[in-house]
Amino acid sequence: MNPPVLIAAGGGGPIIPNFGGNGHAYACEQANRLFCWGWFSHNWSGTLWPALRQHVVLVLIAVAIGFAISMLLALLAHRFRPVEQPVIAFTSFLYTIPSLALFELLIPVPGLGLSRATAEVALVAYTLLILFRNILAGLRNVPADVLDAARGMGMSHRQMLWRVELPLALPAIIAGLRIATVSTVALATIAALVDNEGLGVPILSGINDYYFKTELIAAGALTVLLAVAADGMLVGVQRLLTPWSRGRAA
Amino acid sequence: MSSALDHDASSATGTATRGDASTALELELRHVQKAYPGSRQPAIPDLSLTVPAGEVCILVGPSGSGKTTAMRLINRMIPLTGGDILLGGRSVLERPETELRREIGYVIQQVGLFPHQTVRDNIATVPRLLGWPKDRIEHRVRELLELISLDPDEVGDRYPHQLSGGQRQRVGVARALAADPPLLLMDEPFGAIDPINRASLQDGFLALQERVRKTVVFVTHDIDEAIKMGDRIAILREGGTLAQYATPAEILDHPADAFVADFIGADRALKRLGLASLADVTLRPLNGDQPAGDLPVSTSVRDALAAVLAAGGRPLRVLEPDGGVRGLATLEAIGHVLGGAGELDGTGRPPARGQP
Known part of the structure; x- marks a missing residue:
């Protein structure tokens, strides 16, 4: 039985167009400079910009679903301690699977195949460990005296969670979101193996082009910029949501 | 400052904060017992005492005497295993824990202010839980800040980490008083404060108590603080039994036994x-x-x-x-x-x- 061929596959495989094309239209392209601005601006609106947008969507969906699952599990583990170890074990296991292997492993799963769903399942799987650990650590790090005072003043469990524990866990939660988001931005490039979208597509195409590397460099740079921007935004969100921690000695 | 108080006393809010003993309730511990599963001796075998409405009762004793346990039984932070506790003649076991606790002011040594909330929001905690209207809460917070001699406009919007230790402790007391509870529980409230500030906090609290006249249960391990702050002192000995319950003068004049005499110290004449x-x-x-x-x-x-x-x-x-x-x-x-x-x-x- 033939192993599934993912890269540069013909017919049933994912179509990974060579955006560099064969018609080497620009001087710098013909001269094969390291970075060709002409090519870049020509392919921006048709190729790179859509890929960037797809990439953002891939990451947003993955982090949102991963966050929802992790939050649920962390709340459970916070309430019922025995839940923690199995969750840690399972999410650690997921985290240790090499990403190339995981994407491949998911293809034969019925209902997944070569699709965005496959990409998202894998991306979500990698966010769980980081998010779960950070959310749970945040909830557990709320000072005991603060909880004692909250209970002593007559807050119910639910009120303590919403009014005290979650707000105080926010810095840890957002720290987890930052790591998960940045790593998902990077990981989502590999998702192009199973889902023909995102910045991974031009990167793979660039890898396959032996001579002309502008495409690879441009898409790679966009990935890095996206990660930095997402991280910066989350820092901003944290500053907005946790005004009490501003100017506070750590 | 006093005009705000006068206004409140005459307004429809009904939260009288001046020398109004009707807002305080008598507290009675009746054969209270607390045993922890797995330990042979109960932490408190059988404790009975009554604190008249509006008086400060100090629970004092060495560590292991169950003083904090006794206090935490009152608002059911620790469940009772025997006996009963009556607040204003009504058993604390009769009502839901959260409802009971909202009616009992609670101050702890580490204060436990919410670090993510301003002083204003911290003080408003219990009134919000009780669903007071916004303007009544705002009015009450102002009044309490003035009561503890903090400027509402200057301090109200600060976060706890921007306050001194003494200020934090005062805000803790104000927060406990916010819903005008008939009973105040204080667990070593000034224990973590340096001696000079502790004395001024003690004086401040006594002056405050002159005005609000709450029933207060105050835990300390410091006999000098007990003598200074208490209308009555309950001296507990190791094993959770009551050695003596009397006014400070009675205890100093007539210590019940050698343990009490030893606990209050050789300088009791000076005290x-x-x-x-x-x-x-x-x-x-x-x-x-x-x-x-x-x-x-x-x-x-x-x-x-x-x-x-x-x-x-x-x-x-x-x-x-x-x-x-x-x-x-x-x-x-x-x-x-x-x-x-x-x-x-x-x-x-x-x-x-x-x-x-």
Whole structure:
């Protein structure tokens, strides 16, 4: 039985167009400079910009679903301690699977195949460990005296969670979101193996082009910029949501 | 400051905060027992005591005496395993825990202010849980900040980490008083504060208590604090049994047993002097003697003794607040104070504060 061929596959495989094309239209392209601005601006609106947008969507969906699952599990583990170890074990296991292997492993799963769903399942799987650990650590790090005072003043469990524990866990939660988001931005490039979208597509195409590397460099740079921007935004969100921690000695 | 209070007392909010004993309730511990599963001795085998409405009851004792446990049983932070606790004649077991706790002020040593909320929001905690309307909460927060001598406009929007330790503790007390509870529980509230600030917080709290007259259960391990703060002191011994429950003066004059005598210390005569002021002393008339100096009549007898000793044992002139001469404080006159407790007012409160 033939192993599934993912890269540069013909017919049933994912179509990974060579955006560099064969018609080497620009001087710098013909001269094969390291970075060709002409090519870049020509392919921006048709190729790179859509890929960037797809990439953002891939990451947003993955982090949102991963966050929802992790939050649920962390709340459970916070309430019922025995839940923690199995969750840690399972999410650690997921985290240790090499990403190339995981994407491949998911293809034969019925209902997944070569699709965005496959990409998202894998991306979500990698966010769980980081998010779960950070959310749970945040909830557990709320000072005991603060909880004692909250209970002593007559807050119910639910009120303590919403009014005290979650707000105080926010810095840890957002720290987890930052790591998960940045790593998902990077990981989502590999998702192009199973889902023909995102910045991974031009990167793979660039890898396959032996001579002309502008495409690879441009898409790679966009990935890095996206990660930095997402991280910066989350820092901003944290500053907005946790005004009490501003100017506070750590 | 007082205008805000007057306004509130006459407004429809119904949260009288002045010397209004009707807002305080009697607290009765009836054969209270607390046993932890797995330990052979109960932490508290059988504790009964009654705190009259509006009085400060100090729970004091060495570690392992169950004083904090006893306090936390009252608002059911720890579940009772026997007996009953009545607040205003009504069992605390009758009602949902959260409802009960919202009616009992709670102050702990580490304060436990919410670090993510401003001073204003911290104080508003219980009123919000009770669903007070916004403007009533706002009004109440202002009033409480003024009550603890903090400027609402200056401090109200600060976060706890922007306050000094003493300020935090005062905000903790204000937060506990926010919904005007009939009972206040305080667990070593000034234990983590340095001695100088502790004394001023103690004085501040006593002045506050003069006005709000809550029933207070106050836990400490410091007998000097107990004598200073308490209307009554419950001395607990290891194993959670009550050694003596009486006013500070009674305990100092007549310690129930060797444990109490030992616990209050060898200097109990001096502590006793600290409970009286020169107003309680039968002074010698001024018969042309040459006094070595002057003392205001509000001076505690203990301080007066120190002053007389510092003057080489020579008598000091005692002055009324209006400047009139009350008499001469001599070593003999001071010594008489210890001779008979009947000469003192017996309330155990240092008369230097509050009493008109």
